[in-house]
Amino acid sequence: MNRKTSHRNWKNKLHEIIYEADTPAGKSFDVIILIMILASIILVMLESVSFINDKYASLFNILEWIITIVFTIEYFLRIIAINKPRKYIFSFFGIIDLLSTIPKYLSVLFVGTHALVALRALRLLRVFRILKLARFIGESNNLVKALKASRVKISVFLLAVIIVSIVLGTVMYLIEGSEHGFNSIPKSVYWCIVTLTTVGYGDISPETPLGQFIASIIMVLGYGIIAVPTGIVSAEFAQQSKEKLPLNTQHCSNCNTDNHVDGAKFCFRCGEDLHNE
C-alpha cells in the first residue's frame, strides 16, 4: 500500500492536518478548532442566562453564524480527508459535529417561536464537542488505561452499591413512609444513593428515630466502602507505573485508528502506510 496519485498525496496532507496533531499545520488547525469549540460553549452558556441574552441577543446571533460556518467547513473537510467517510459520519463525534451545525440553518426555515425553543435545545448538544479536548491531553491515556484495567472490579463495586441502595431504600420507604418525603421506592432509592455517596442534599431526610438510626448506618457504610474503589485504582496505578509505552496522536488515513506507538511506520490494525519518513 503506497502513495499512487497526486490526488492521494493532497488527501494525505489534508488528513495529516485535520486528524493528526504532530505537524505544525495539524497543531494550528487543532488549536483553531479548540478555540471555536470553547467559544461556542461559552456562547451557549451565556445565551442560557436570560438577563444576558436579553441584552446581547443580536451580537450572539452574529457570533452563532460565524461559529456555525466554521463548524460546517470543518465538517466537510473531515469527510473529504478520510478514506472511509462513513466511518467518521456515523461515529459519535461525526454525529455531534453534524448536530453542532444544523440548528442555526434550521432556524432560518422555521420561524415560529415554538420551533425556536426546540432548536435552542438542539444547539446545546454542541457542549458535547468539549469532549474532543480529551484528545489534547497526553497523560489522559494513563488515566483511561488505569480505569479500563480496573473496569470489571469497579463495575462489581458499583453494582454492589446499587443493590445495597435498592435494598436499603426499600427498607427506608417502609420505615419513613410518604409523610416524610419517602413517597415511593424509586425516590427512597434515590435518597439512599444521595446518602451512601455522602452527597447529602437534605431535600429528603429521615425524621423518625429508627429512620435516622438506619440512615446513620448507611452513612457509616458509605464512608467505609469509599475505600474500595480507591484501593482498586491505587493498586492499578502502582502496577501501571512499571509498564509504559510512548504513544502519539497519529490517526491512520485508511481506518482512522489512533494510539500508534512513536516511530510506527504502518497502522497496527490495517497495515496502511502512516507517512512517517
Add this chain to the structure above:
Amino acid sequence: MNRKTSHRNWKNKLHEIIYEADTPAGKSFDVIILIMILASIILVMLESVSFINDKYASLFNILEWIITIVFTIEYFLRIIAINKPRKYIFSFFGIIDLLSTIPKYLSVLFVGTHALVALRALRLLRVFRILKLARFIGESNNLVKALKASRVKISVFLLAVIIVSIVLGTVMYLIEGSEHGFNSIPKSVYWCIVTLTTVGYGDISPETPLGQFIASIIMVLGYGIIAVPTGIVSAEFAQQSKEKLPLNTQHCSNCNTDNHVDGAKFCFRCGEDLHNE
C-alpha cells in the same frame, strides 16, 4: 460415593441446572430467574409510585401472578434438587424465596383493605432477592475477600467513629441545645455522624459560634480520618493481588458448599463427588 440409582442421576442433573452455572442448561436457568427477579423488583418499585399504580393496577396484578407462579415453581425445584432440603429452607435465601411467593396467595384469602397494605409491605421483601445477583459476579470474590481480611481493622475504625460521634454529639447537645434542633443526645449523635461522614444534610445545623467552631473541627476530623479505611483496604488489595486461586460456581449436591477450585472432583467439605468427568 458413586452414582447408584437412576433417581439419583435425575436429581444430580436437576441439581446441576438449578444450583450451578457451569453447564448451558444451568446458565439458561440462572438467566431466566435473574430476569424474573429484576422484573419483580421493577414491578415492586413501580407499584410504590402512586400515580403509576393508579393507572396500571390491573396489568400489575396479572404480572404479579405470573412472577409469583414462576417463583413458586423455582422454590419447589430447589427443595427437590438438594439432598438436605432443610439446609436450603432455613438458609437466608430459602426464607427470602418463600417470602417472595406467599404474599400474593395470602391476598386471595384476606380481602380487607388493612390486610392488603400489610401484604404489600411483605411483597417488598422480594427486593432482597436482588442479592442473588452477587452470585453472577465472578470478581466479587476478590472484593469480599479483601473486605473480610480487613474486617477486624475496619470494625475497630467504625467503633472509633461511633465513640467519637457519641462524645462529640453529647458535647454539641450541651452547646447548641434544643432551640437549634439538637433536642436530644441520640439526635445530636445522628447529626454528628451526618457531619463526620461528610454527608451533611443540613436538616440540623449548628447556629451558635461555638457550635460552628466545634462542627468545623468535626468536619476536618471526618475529612482526615476517611484516609484510615482507605489505607487499610489499599494495603489489603496490594497484598491480595499476589495470591490468587481460580474458583467456580459449582455447589456440592450433598452439603450445598460452593467456591470449589476449578477441576476439583470431590467436595472439599464432605467428600461428595462433584460429577466432573
Add this chain to the structure above:
Amino acid sequence: MNRKTSHRNWKNKLHEIIYEADTPAGKSFDVIILIMILASIILVMLESVSFINDKYASLFNILEWIITIVFTIEYFLRIIAINKPRKYIFSFFGIIDLLSTIPKYLSVLFVGTHALVALRALRLLRVFRILKLARFIGESNNLVKALKASRVKISVFLLAVIIVSIVLGTVMYLIEGSEHGFNSIPKSVYWCIVTLTTVGYGDISPETPLGQFIASIIMVLGYGIIAVPTGIVSAEFAQQSKEKLPLNTQHCSNCNTDNHVDGAKFCFRCGEDLHNE
C-alpha cells in the same frame, strides 16, 4: 524488688483484677464495668429524650443510683489497688471516673430546679467513659501507631486546609456579603470548611454567579486534596505491616505503665516485677 508482705500480695491480686485483662477474674471485672458504662450511656441518652424521660423518670432515677454506687465502688478499688494513687486520680480517666459519680450525690444536697439542670449537664460527662472501650480493641494499637507516625504530615495538611479556608472564606465574605448569609469572616470561614470537606449543609450557600464560581473551585479543590491524607496514611500502613510486636494489656502495679511485650517479666519503665510465673 520482690513480693514481701501478704498485704502486698493481696494488693497485687487486686491490681491484676482491676488494671489487667489477662486473667479470668480481670476479664470478668472488665466485662462488668463495660456493661455498666454502656448502660449508663444509654441511660444518659434516653434521659435526654424529653418524651421518654417524662414517662420513666422514676425508673431512670433508680437505675442512676445503681450505676452511681457501682462506679463509686470501682473508683475506690482503683485507688486502693495502685501503688501511686495520685497518678490515677489526676489522670484523664481518674477525673472522668470521679465526675461520673458525684452528680447523683450532689442532687441530694441541692434540690432547686436550677441546680438540677446543671447537675444533669454534669452527668453527661459520663459519656467520656466510653473511651475506655478503646482498651478492649487489640487492633487499635496499629491504627493509633499509623496515625501517630503520620502525625506531623497530617498536621501540616490540616494547617494548610485551615489557611486555605481563612483566605477563601475572607474572599467569599467580600464577594457574597451579609445579604446572602456570609455576615462575618468567621462565618464565611465556617462555610468554607463545610464546603472544602465536602460536607455541604446548605445552611449558607453562595447566590451570586462569581460566588458560585469560586465555590466550585473550592469544591474541586476539596475533592482533589482529600487524596493527600489518604496517600499519607496508605504509605504508613504499607510500611507498618512489616514491623510487628505482640503486646498485652498488663499494667505495672508500681507506675501503671501498659503495653508490655508478651512474656515480659519486669516493667520496661520502672523495673517493677510484673508477677508472671
Add this chain to the structure above:
Amino acid sequence: MNRKTSHRNWKNKLHEIIYEADTPAGKSFDVIILIMILASIILVMLESVSFINDKYASLFNILEWIITIVFTIEYFLRIIAINKPRKYIFSFFGIIDLLSTIPKYLSVLFVGTHALVALRALRLLRVFRILKLARFIGESNNLVKALKASRVKISVFLLAVIIVSIVLGTVMYLIEGSEHGFNSIPKSVYWCIVTLTTVGYGDISPETPLGQFIASIIMVLGYGIIAVPTGIVSAEFAQQSKEKLPLNTQHCSNCNTDNHVDGAKFCFRCGEDLHNE
C-alpha cells in the same frame, strides 16, 4: 564574592535576621512577625462581626495602629536588607506586605463613610499574610513536592471533571428546566460540580424522576472517580519516600533564592556566599 565593607557586613546581618530562621535572632524576628500576623488576622475577623465591632471599635482602632506601625517597619527593613529590593517589592508577598500597611494610613486622609468601607475591604487582604506561615512548616516541602510531581495527572483529572460537569450540567438544564432552580447552564454546571464532588448543598436539587435518576448516576460517578486523585497521590508518596534531601530555610542575600541544602556554602543559583562558617 566575599564580604568587603562593614556596610555590607551590617546588611548581611540584617538579611540573616529577616530572611532566615536558622539563627536565634532570625527565629525571634520570625516569631514576632508571626504573632503580629495572627493578631492582625484575628483582629480583621473580629471587626467583621458587627456586634463585637460595635462594642470594641475604639480598642480595635488602637490595635490596628500598633499592627500597622510594626508592619510598616518590617516592610522597610525587608527592602533595606536585600541586595535587589525590586525583586522583593514586586513579589507576591512584597505586594501583600505593602497592602497590609497602607489602608490605615489612607483612613486618615479620606474621612467619608464610603471611602471607609472600601478601606476596610482593602484591610482584609492582610489575611493573605497567613500564607507566610507555610515557611515555618518543614514537612510541607514533601507535600508540595508530591503535589507538584503529580501536577499534570491531577490537572488532567480536574479537566475531565470540568468537562463532565459541563456536559452533565447542560443535560440537567434540559431535563429539569428553570422551574426547579436549574435556570441557566452555568447554574446547572455549578449544581453538577456540587453533586460530583459529593458536597451536596441542597440549594438546588432535582425534582423530576429522570433528573433524580441522572443525579444518582452523577453521584455514583463522583463517588467512584474520587479514587483517581487518591491513587495518583498515593503512588507519588510511595515513590517519594525513597529519595530525600535535607533543606534549610536560608535565603541568598543576593537573589533571595531559598531551599538550600544543609551545609551549602554558596547559593546554587547565583554563587553568592551564604555566610556559613
